[in-house]
Every structure is written in structure tokens, then in C-alpha cells.
Amino acid sequence: MTHERFEILAQAYGGDIARWPTAERDAATLLMAAEPEFARIVLSDAGELDAALDLWAPVAVSPALRDAVAASAPTPRRRWSLNAWFMRAGVGAGLAAACAAGLVVGVMLSDAPQAPTMDDTVSAAISNYDDLSGLVTLEGA
Secondary structure (H helix, E strand, O other): OOHHHHHHHHHHHOOOHHHOOHHHHHHHHHHHHHOHHHHHHHHHHHHHHHHHHHHOOOOOOOHHHHHHHHHHOOOOOOOOOHHHHHHHHHHHHHHHHHHHHHHHHHHHHOOOOOOOOHHHHHHHHHHHHHHHOOOOOOOOO
16 A cells, blocks of 8 residues: 555545455555554544544524524425416427428528539530531631
8 A cells, every 4th residue: 555545545534444444454554564653643634633523513403493494495386287288388389380380481482593403504515516516617717
């Protein structure tokens, strides 16, 4: 066990090795035997914190204070009735239908020109080729 691991365990579990995880106790005992001064310092610091924490106790609350806090708590919300749920669901469905109708109308009214396909371009070039053939002759050259 390293010094750092020993210190971490002492901070987490306190100055009493009996509170430490069983798997860590044997290694901690060996480190304590090998370096008693280091172990004493680390465990005494952790023991001071343990003693301070053991002295702490929650403050007793008077019944009058408990009643005052309970009385000032917000009232629980009223549960939704089935009628109110259907009303909200109807509003949501109506909004969804309006969105869908707007999308359909927008697509139908759009005048977006479509780009000519490759077939249209080739067929237009071939049809105009015959018309231009009379302009170019070898006799005029």
C-alpha cells in the first residue's frame, strides 16, 4: 500500500482501521508496522475529524415550528380530470392539423421551377441540329 492510498482511506473511512474495508486492512496494518510514525500522524488527523463529527447532533425541532412549516407548504395541485385532458388533447390535435394543412398548401402553391433533366437538354440539341445544318455549307467557304 502506498502512502497516498493510506491517506485516502484514512480520509474516507476515518482513523479507526476497523472501519476500513476488509480487503484494505491487511495492507494498512503492514504499512503501520513498517512506518509507525507516518501512520500515527495520518490516523490522528483522521481521528480528530471523527471526534468532531461524533459530537455533532441535529437540532431538535419544536412541534410548533414543525406545524408552521407544514402549514406554509404549498397545497397539492388538483388532479386533471378526463374532460380537461380531452380539451388539451383537442387543442394539440387542432394545431397539428393546422400545421399539416399549411405545409400542404405551401407545397401546392409553390412555383419553384424544375431544372431541366439531361434527357430534355439532349433532345433539344438534337432537334435544333437539323435546323442549323443548312447554314453551314462547304460551297460558301
